[in-house]
Amino acid sequence: MPFLHREHADEVVARWSEDWPDHTAQVEECDRWRWEHQSPGGGSAICDRVPGRAEVFHARALFLPGGERVATELPEQWSVPAWDFETDRYTSRASAWRTARRPGSGQEVEAKVRGTDKDSVEAAFAEACAQAVDRARNLGKYGDTDDW
Structure with missing residues (x-):
């Protein structure tokens, strides 16, 4: 799941890891251009907030x-x-x-x-x-x- 801000991704990974300790989650750096042009949903798939x-x-x-x-x-x-x-x-x-x-x-x-x-x-x-x-x-x- 792509995030516009690194701190949002860090927060989701930390909370996910608390909720599901037996399921691995990690932040991976990815080029924004790649997400906008090559991923399903394009730029609209990039989250600009922490999900609910x-x-x-x-x-x-x-x-x-x-x-x-x-x-x-x-x-x-x-x-x-x-x-x-x-x-x-x-x-x-x-x-x-x-x-x-x-x-x-x-x-x-x-x-x-x-x-x-x-x-x-x-x-x-x-x-x-x-x-x-x-x-x-x-x-x-x-x-x-x-x-x-």
């Missing part, structure tokens, strides 16, 4: 057809620090949730929640689980099949 960072809370549950909750190897709830360039983990919303029927023969329904406010995530998790149970019990209700 938040503690993002996650919750996840899995349900079988019929609504029975399944134990998984992953924890039900957890949190991680996330930078705004980590789009798969970062959010600035207090909470957001979704349910989805997993593809394949098992037809499990997954409830996922993430957000920056722990209480909002817990409340949204209850809603997501309720919808996931309903979705698991009612195969065609949410458009999960062409047979209805």
Whole structure:
């Protein structure tokens, strides 16, 4: 990730290393012309500030057809620090949730929640689980099949 100012890169690397001690990060000097003319995004990819960072809370549950909750190897709830360039983990919303029927023969329904406010995530998790149970019990209700 290119930074306009060296001190911004140093700060991100230091904080990243605190958050993820088992993942290496380092500052590498690079010619600005090269970034502007040869990298994806060109000059617009160069950051002129320290990216946003938040503690993002996650919750996840899995349900079988019929609504029975399944134990998984992953924890039900957890949190991680996330930078705004980590789009798969970062959010600035207090909470957001979704349910989805997993593809394949098992037809499990997954409830996922993430957000920056722990209480909002817990409340949204209850809603997501309720919808996931309903979705698991009612195969065609949410458009999960062409047979209805």
